[in-house]
Amino acid sequence: MAVIFQKPKALKDTSMHYCxxxxxxxAHRLVAEALxxxxxxxxxxxxxxxxxxxxxxxxxxxxxxxxxxxxxxxVATGVKRSKPDCVVxxxxxxxxxxxxxTAEIIHAAARGENITVIFINNTIYGMTSGQMxxxxxxxxxxxxxxxxxxxxxxxxxINVCEMLATLQGPAYIERASxxxxxxxxxxxxxxxxxxxxxxxxxxxxxxxxxxxxPTNWGLSxxxxxxxxxxxxxxxxxxxxFKGENLEV
Amino acid sequence: MxxxxxxxxxxxxxxxxxxxxxxxxxxxxxxxxTEIAHYMAKKLPKxxxxxxxxxxxxxxxxMVYGAGSTGTRVMTSSxxxxxxxxxxxxSYLAGAQVPAVVVNIVRGGPGLGGIQPAQSDYFQAxxxxxxxxxxxxxxxxxxxxxxxxxxxxxxxxxxxxxxVAMILGDGILGQMMEVVExxxxxxxxxxxxxxxxxxxxxxREQNVVTSIHLSPAVxxxxxxxxxxxxxxxxxxxxxxxxxNWEDAELFIVAxxxxxxxxxxxxxxxxxxxxxxxxxxxxTLWPFPQEAFxxxxxxxxxxxxxxxxxxxxLEDVLLAVNGRRKVYFHGRMGGMVPVRxxxxxxxxxxxxxxxxxx
Numbered sequence: 001m002a003v004i005f006q007k008p009k010a011l012k013d014t015s016m017h018y019c020x021x022x023x024x025x026x027a028h029r030l031v032a033e034a035l036x037x038x039x040x041x042x043x044x045x046x047x048x049x050x051x052x053x054x055x056x057x058x059x060x061x062x063x064x065x066x067x068x069x070x071x072x073x074x075v076a077t078g079v080k081r082s083k084p085d086c087v088v089x090x091x092x093x094x095x096x097x098x099x100x101x102t103a104e105i106i107h108a109a110a111r112g113e114n115i116t117v118i119f120i121n122n123t124i125y126g127m128t129s130g131q132m133x134x135x136x137x138x139x140x141x142x143x144x145x146x147x148x149x150x151x152x153x154x155x156x157x158i159n160v161c162e163m164l165a166t167l168q169g170p171a172y173i174e175r176a177s178x179x180x181x182x183x184x185x186x187x188x189x190x191x192x193x194x195x196x197x198x199x200x201x202x203x204x205x206x207x208x209x210x211x212x213x214p215t216n217w218g219l220s221x222x223x224x225x226x227x228x229x230x231x232x233x234x235x236x237x238x239x240x241f242k243g244e245n246l247e248v
Numbered sequence: 249m250x251x252x253x254x255x256x257x258x259x260x261x262x263x264x265x266x267x268x269x270x271x272x273x274x275x276x277x278x279x280x281x282t283e284i285a286h287y288m289a290k291k292l293p294k295x296x297x298x299x300x301x302x303x304x305x306x307x308x309x310x311m312v313y314g315a316g317s318t319g320t321r322v323m324t325s326s327x328x329x330x331x332x333x334x335x336x337x338x339s340y341l342a343g344a345q346v347p348a349v350v351v352n353i354v355r356g357g358p359g360l361g362g363i364q365p366a367q368s369d370y371f372q373a374x375x376x377x378x379x380x381x382x383x384x385x386x387x388x389x390x391x392x393x394x395x396x397x398x399x400x401x402x403x404x405x406x407x408x409x410x411x412v413a414m415i416l417g418d419g420i421l422g423q424m425m426e427v428v429e430x431x432x433x434x435x436x437x438x439x440x441x442x443x444x445x446x447x448x449x450x451x452r453e454q455n456v457v458t459s460i461h462l463s464p465a466v467x468x469x470x471x472x473x474x475x476x477x478x479x480x481x482x483x484x485x486x487x488x489x490x491x492n493w494e495d496a497e498l499f500i501v502a503x504x505x506x507x508x509x510x511x512x513x514x515x516x517x518x519x520x521x522x523x524x525x526x527x528x529x530x531t532l533w534p535f536p537q538e539a540f541x542x543x544x545x546x547x548x549x550x551x552x553x554x555x556x557x558x559x560x561l562e563d564v565l566l567a568v569n570g571r572r573k574v575y576f577h578g579r580m581g582g583m584v585p586v587r588x589x590x591x592x593x594x595x596x597x598x599x600x601x602x603x604x605x
Contacts, residue, residue, distance in 0.1 A: 043447035045318075048458075057456045063445040065317050066458035068340050071310040074302070078314020079445070081298045082272050082322070086447050104310070107303035 008032035010041040012061050021214035021221025023178040024052060024120065028059050030184070030209075031089070031118055034192040035062065038199065044087040045079050047072040049101075051093035052126040070101025073108035076115045087198060089116040095125045098134040098158050105164070112169035112203035116194045119160060122211040123232065130216030134158045137235055142216070157235065161208050165241035171203035172243035175236060177210040179228035183238075196248040205243075210236055250432040257392045258422045261325070261351055261415065262287035264399035267434045270321040270349065271297025274311035276304055276330060279363045280419040281353035284325040305330040309337030309350075316346040317457040319444030321403055325351035327419075328369050329360060332377070338412055339378030342474070343459025345443075347406035349399070350384075351415040353422035356582035364582025365419030365505060370559035373416050374533040381471050383478045384412040385485065386532040388503040392426035398530070404437040405485065409477060416532060418555065420505045420584070478534075487530035488539040496525025497602050498594065499543055501552045501564050503529050506585060510553060513590050522598045532560065540567040548601040551575045551593060553585050573601065 007013060010032035018024045035041040044062040048054055050069035057064030067075040072090035080088045097105050097119050108115065124142055125131040131144040135157050139148040149157075161175045172194055176187035187209055194205035210232050212224035219227060255263070262284045265273070273288040285301065292299040302308035308324050315322040326334060331352045341348055352373065356366040371377075373386045385405050387398045395417065402413035445455045461467040489507075492514050493499070500510040507528040517524040527539050527550075549572055552561045558576045568574050577593050579585050 041448075042450040045445050045447060047314075054460060057454070057458065061454055063448055063455045064457075065314065065445050066344070066456070066460055067313070068310060068336055071306065071313075071337075074307040074310035075314035075317070077300070077307075078272075078274065078311035078316070078322070079318055080314075081300060081311070082315040082320035083318045083446055086318075103303050104307055107307065 008036045010035035010061050012059055014058065016059055018052065019215045021212060021224055022052070023209070023211040026178050026184060027118065027120060027209050027211065028056065030188045030191045031091070032060065033188060034195050037192065038195055040087045040195065040199070043085060044089065045083070047076045047079070047088070047090040049090065049092040049096040051096050053091055053093065053120070054127070056091055070096050070099070071104055072096065073101065073104040073113070073115070073117065077108055077113050080113060080115050087195065089118060089195070091118045092120065093126065094119070094121045094123065094133045094135040098160050106167070109164045109204050109206070110167050110169040112171065114198055114201055114203050116198050117206040118191065119206055119208040120211045121160070121208050121236065122213040123157070124213050124216050126213045126216055135160070137231060159236060161206070161241045164206060169204055170206065170242050172197045172205040172246055173241040175208040175210070175238050175241065177228055177233060177238055178212070179210065179225040193248065197243065197246065200248045202246060202248065251430045253428055253430065254425055255392055255428045256283055256423065256425050257395050257417065258283035258353065259287050260392045260396045260428050261399050262291070264396040265323050265349065265403070266291055266295060267430070268321065268400040268403040269436055270323050270403060271295055272315045272320050272322040273298070273324065274300050274302050274308040274315070274322070275324050275326065276302050276308050278327045278330045280355060280422050281325050281327045281351065283422070284351065305333035306336065309334040312348045313337055313341055313344075313346055316341065316348045317344070317445045319441035319446065321407070323349040323351065325353070327353050327355045328357050328366070331369060331372065335372070335378035338384065339380050339382060340459050341412050342378070342382035342384065343380060344457045345410040346457060347410050348412050349402045349406055349415070350412055351417070354416065354418045356580065362582045363419065365555060365584065366580070366582055367418060367504060367506065367555040368557070368559065368580065369416065370532065370554070370556060373414055374535070374563070382474060383533055384414050385409070385481065386414045386416050388416050388530060388532050389421060390504050390507045390528065392421070392424065393428050395421060396428050396430065400434050404435070407437060407439045409481060416504070418505050419582070482534040485531060486534050486536040486538055488536035489526070489528040489530060490539060490542065491526035491528065493525035493543055496523045496543070497546065497548050498522065498597055499525045499527050499547045499550050501527045501529070501550055501560070502554065503532060503560065506553050506555060509585055509587060509590065512587060513594060516587070516591055517594055520595070522594060524594060529560070535563045535567065537567050544568070544571055547572055548605055549573045549575065549597050551577065551597060553590055554578045555584060556580060
């Protein structure tokens, strides 16, 4: 019997702890498929961050390091600078990357650090049970904005791709979405391109993946996917923000 | 021994690190240790290494964590307020058992404090400035020659035990110039690092460098492993100097810069017929209990002198354990103990415990 579809080799054969309807599983798979297709798992070092994906080393089969909250880009810098032949990626959520780790991500990008960042934006802190993230949309209810995010009180959401694209350092920045098959296929191309940029030694690459958090959004998995399309994409437009014409 | 050079303390640390095979340095500027960064910035690119000025102390220690995870010899340096910022990273390095060398050229605190020399980070260095049950090896040089030798040693210790080895100096040691005599060949210990995350090359199981263990039973076991390791270090790695101790009746306990002052006190006291010895801990953790056992029989009393409010004093009290009276003299905020003040205390203690004792 011919195998026509299977788990990527770069993902371990184990069940994930993520909630039903969470898109972390899809994002993990896209990263693993890229590692498989580029045949780089053996020389890859992944950096797990703090958040729901803190133990992604239980799922990814490559060598992994668990970083302190927000510090993954600095840890990745240390790995890449000491072992330039390794492929190095970080996998970070929006609290990790855009709040506590803002300095680390901006400076890794500004240095043009030759690493790949997979940035999961679901507009909320998942693991700690649904607090406001830097990416939380105005009027969004969270456990720390029980009356909705109000600009006067909580400020405005941060558009990470747009902000980083103002820097000279980054080679490639794209925002993609995981809300339907068509967009997942585009997201896959973006993730793979990001790794190819690193392999070509072009410098810093980041892919933001608009993702769900049904548990903390209080929505069903299907409603959650619809929320990405109806509420998130209008504020977080999809597309390439840096390196559109970069050939790798 | 080989080449002799007149060097500033901070530069001797940097040169020692390079000689010890450390070609990766991540740091952030802060007085009075920035010459280490200057030296590294100049020398490392030419040696095929990496000097990177990080955006913060927090980032620098995490770069160290990343490079150390690949098994690379790596160092960062800072001074007190910067070392406070690194505490998160030091706790992770301890938990994940990643070797690294960290230099603290101490200045007066708390807060932003000043830029003059102090020993007020003893607690932070020896008792765990970060969270969790952990230790780091703390080496306290008292000359530029020792800054060189102990820095080389720090890299061996860090690799041998997969942990942080810290050089605890002070602003005087970092800035002073002395002759350093370099060895022709450094005693570099080369350890296999099968745990390093460098890519499994499709040839072995995945390596994971981590400090998170959500199962309390697993986390307790991990902690027990750390404690077992620390116990071995306590047995094997205590270092100290005993000076003028064979016929001494009073003992000064001091480390680093203050130990140098103590030696001149000992000479002054000799001229007055007072026999004073010196216990100089070289490892502050592990604290050299053995040194006290050697001298306790002849010691009538101890005088601990520090550039702090009395931090090492607590370990001295534990080591002496009530068997003798322990006196203390300290200066704070960047002020250095003055010879006449210490000498006055030595005379008083002599009168009380030896002459009339």
